[in-house]
Amino acid sequence: MATARAPRRAPAPQPAFVLQRHDWSESSLIVELFTRGLGRVVTVARGAKKPTSNYRALLLPFQPVAVLLGAPPRPGADDDGDRELLPLRSAEWAGDWAAERLGGWAVVRGPALFSAFYLNELLLKGLVRQDPHEALFDDYAAALAALAAPDGERDEAAVLRAFELVMLRDTGLLPELSMATLTAEPLAEDGHYTLDPNHGLVPAPEGATGARWTALEAALGAGARRFDALHAACRGVAGSLRRPLQGLLHYHLGHTPMRTREVLRGVQKLQLP
Numbered sequence: 344m345a346t347a348r349a350p351r352r353a354p355a356p357q358p359a360f361v362l363q364r365h366d367w368s369e370s371s372l373i374v375e376l377f378t379r380g381l382g383r384v385v386t387v388a389r390g391a392k393k394p395t396s397n398y399r400a401l402l403l404p405f406q407p408v409a410v411l412l413g414a415p416p417r418p419g420a421d422d423d424g425d426r427e428l429l430p431l432r433s434a435e436w437a438g439d440w441a442a443e444r445l446g447g448w449a450v451v452r453g454p455a456l457f458s459a460f461y462l463n464e465l466l467l468k469g470l471v472r473q474d475p476h477e478a479l480f481d482d483y484a485a486a487l488a489a490l491a492a493p494d495g496e497r498d499e500a501a502v503l504r505a506f507e508l509v510m511l512r513d514t515g516l517l518p519e520l521s522m523a524t525l526t527a528e529p530l531a532e533d534g535h536y537t538l539d540p541n542h543g544l545v546p547a548p549e550g551a552t553g554a555r556w557t558a559l560e561a562a563l564g565a566g567a568r569r570f571d572a573l574h575a576a577c578r579g580v581a582g583s584l585r586r587p588l589q590g591l592l593h594y595h596l597g598h599t600p601m602r603t604r605e606v607l608r609g610v611q612k613l614q615l616p
Contacts, residue, residue, distance in 0.1 A: 356409040356433065357381070358440050360483065361402050362463045366392075374402055374431065375467065376410060379480040383470045386412060386431040398434060405451045405459050405487055407437040427472050441484060449491035458499045459490050462506055468596045469514055478569070479513045482506060485570040498574075500581035505573035507588045512563055516595050518543035520560035530556055538587035540594035551583050 359378040367373045372391040376384050391398035401408050413430035441448040451459045462483060470476065486506045490499065511517035518524045523536070524543025530536060530553030537550030544556065555576075562572035577584065 356411045356435070358437050358480070358484075359408050359410045359434075360406070360487075361404045361408070362467055363404070364388075364402060372398075372402065373428075377466055377470075377480060377483065378410065378412075379477050380475060381412070382474045382476055383466060383472050384412065384429055385427055385472060386410075386429045388431045388434075398431075401434050401436060404463060405456075407441040407448065407484065408434050409437040409440065410434045441488075444481065445485060445488045448488065451487055451491045455490040455497060455499060458503055459487060461503065462486055465507070465510055465592070465596075469510055469592075476513050478567075479509060481567070482509045482570040485574075489570075489574060498578055498581070500585070501574055501577040504577040504581045504584045504588060505570055507592060508559065508563060508573055508577075509570060511588070511591060516591065520544060520556045520563070530554075532557070538591050540591050550587070551580060555580055 357378050357380045359376045362375040362377050362383070364372050364374045367387055370390050370392050372388045374386050374388050374391075376386055378384055388398050388402055390396050391402060393399075411432040411434075413432050415427065415429055438448050466483070483506070486502050489502045490497065508517065518538075522529055523545065525545065530544075532552065532554040534546060534553045535548055535550040536544050536553060536556055537547035539545050558576050559573065562576040563569055565572035
């Protein structure tokens with residue numbers, strides 16, 4: 344007697360953010376998404392440019408959405424042979440999910456948008472497609488919420504350094520921060536160290552103290568609240584962390600300047616008297 348097959352479960356929508364989008368046809372878009380369950384994915388949103396499409400107000404950066412993705416095209420199907428191009432079946436607003444996880448949700452606005460686009464560029468350059476990073480997804484949502492804080496409460500430099508740290512750790516590019524990399528010896532609390540792309544954490548007179556690096560390592564191990572812990576740990580020392588972290592990122596992600604930083608520098612020059 345044949346055994347009855349269990350009914351196949353329909354896929355459930357999953358939280359996502361738009362990283363970037365560009366035209367695919369007169370009416371459709373190619374959208375790069377950062378999803379919680381699949382990581383970075385590229386999808387085609389058919390009809391998204393039509394005036395009547397619900398996607399027009401949804402598929403925008405820095406707002407939470409819940410997406411339902413289809414299976415990749417079969418080999419030989421007329422989809423340019425791109426097995427990474429997933430059809431977008433549906434998308435809806437997921438503000439309730441974000442509010443429940445973060446205690447509220449606000450939209451990033453004004454000058455903080457440069458920092459938010461920088462986070463997107465980091466994810467586009469640093470993550471391979473369809474490689475899940477659930478904890479990093481949650482950290483990204485928390486970073487956007489921190490960038491949406493009012494002007495007097497927002498510390499953009501601390502947000503950026505905290506996110507750079509979690510991304511480097513989750514992609515296997517950040518060494519242990521509580522010991523000297525070459526000797527595996529614990530850091531001296533009052534010693535000074537910096538990150539070297541080739542040798543890891545090494546003594547350096549101009550670097551942050553061993554106590555500070557050890558505190559950052561502890562924050563990285565703070566579980567579900569690690570971004571909040573890192574954000575707090577980076578306050579006041581974000582300036583000293585900027586050069587070593589960006590040196591490590593450039594070493595691993597390529598030496599092409601980040602476009603968002605180049606645009607920001609151009610805007611700052613225009614604002615000079």
